[in-house]
Amino acid sequence: MQAEPKKSQAGSLVGEEYEVEIGPVAHGGHCIARTSEGQVLFVRHALPGERVVARVTEGEEGARFLRADAVRILEAAKDRVEAPCPYAGPGRCGGCDWQHAKPGAQRRLKGEVVAEQLHRLAGLTPEEAGWDGTVMPAEGDKLPAGEVPRWRTRVQYAVDAEGHAGLRRHRSHEVERIDHCMIAAEGVDQLGVEKRDWSGMESVEAIAATGSQDRQVILTPRPGARLPLVELDRPVSVLRVDEKSGGVHRVHGRPFVRERADGRTYRVGNGGFWQVHPKAADTLVTAVMQGLLPRKGEMALDLYCGVGLFAAALADRLGEKGAVLGIESGKRAVEDARHNLADFPRVRIEQGKVESALPRTGITEVDLIVLDPPRAGAGRTTVTHLASLTPRRIAYVACDPAALARDLGYFREHGYRVRTLRAFDLFPMTHHVECVAILEPAPKGS
DSSP states (O other), rough: OOOOOOEEEEEETTTTTEEEEEEEEEEETTEEOOOOTEEEEEESSSSSTTTEEEEEEETTTOOOOOEEEEEEEEETTTOOOOSSSTTTTTTBOOOSSSSTTTTHHHHHHHHHHHHHHHHIIOOOTTTTTTTOOOOEOOOOOOOTOOOOOOBBEEEEEEETEEEEEEEEEETSSSEOOSSEEEEEEEHHHOOGGSSSSOOEEEEEEEOOOOOSSOOOEEEEEEEOOOOOOOSSSOOOEEEOOTTOOOOOEEEEEEESSEEEEEEEEEEETTTTTOOTTTTTHHHHHHHHHHOOOOOOOOOEESSTTTTHHHHHHHHHOOOOTTTEEEEEHHHHHHHHHHHHTTTTTTTTESSSOHHHHHHHHHHOOSSEEOOOOTTTTHHHHHHHHHHHHSSSSSEEEEOOHHHHHHHHHHHHHHHHEEEEEEEOOOOSSOOOOOEEEEEEEETTTT
């Protein structure tokens, strides 16, 4: 440790070990440390304040930073626990980031990441963002240390060369064989995917819908492979991914699952997007509607609308004279959204990318906007356009605090301030955190 790095080909430092003190948490499920020479390490499986032996997993001499795993804990933090999952740890399953931290500590770490991103990218303190600094657990998820919420209603299993299902190791194509995933929802676990032979498959995605008994598996075959006979422990519909087009096709059963949220049933076809935590959809709808306070007769936009979750919630609250326009790029999601919202005559769903479809509508002003963009966020051009529509309130739903903070900075440039921000732990044991920011026009002269 702290010896001269081995002179391997290309100057690789992989395998080198350093004794370091762990600094603050960073976005991405790791903490920051420095070697005695000042080299930055992004260290997984560690907690702030610990002293550990960190083994380099990626990086070369002269690199701006190295990635590493804490392979020995010399001085443990008070928030450290033994990982409940037998597949967690250095070099093992990459599905979770914080199995080694108490649940409350996980939420504090996520809160620190959100606060750091707000400060660095938006120039906002928690107080200026109307946020109390807490990350709230979903209903039923506040469990004692050592217990794990079974929240993941969609699990993407990788398949190894021998046909065994497992999960990818961190930043790797290698498969960690498992016989059980602790965070998989009961409906997924009951299928028994891990017990079957999946020879010839690249991956198997298992879905257990919330609010119905619908279960589905989506198979991605290796090139030239034939589909297996799917016999699981519960009835399922089966879909496959076409190796040439990437499209999803029905093999048998329904091509969709039925999800329940906000008192409605939503059709979600071909493995389309739906919140993974069973409480997430209701939690986010409540946060968005409480923040927007829709009024009867208003006009609203639902951007990146998916199968229409927020569009339906808006339409229900805006009444017969209100109107909602949803924009979604995915063809199948648009079909599902139109089906799901067919009972609202004043809701229209357009297909296309927001940055191109919204200008084509010719809309010049709206009352409310909900946007739930992909991980990359909305971006400067879209934010500029949205601000020009002069909505009285905007709800920004974000799964990436860095993209959210960047876009909040753009909104501020166009006269919008954050009224409130709420953060939710809808991905326990991982580094992911969901945020809902409510924006409004800033007072004149502020």
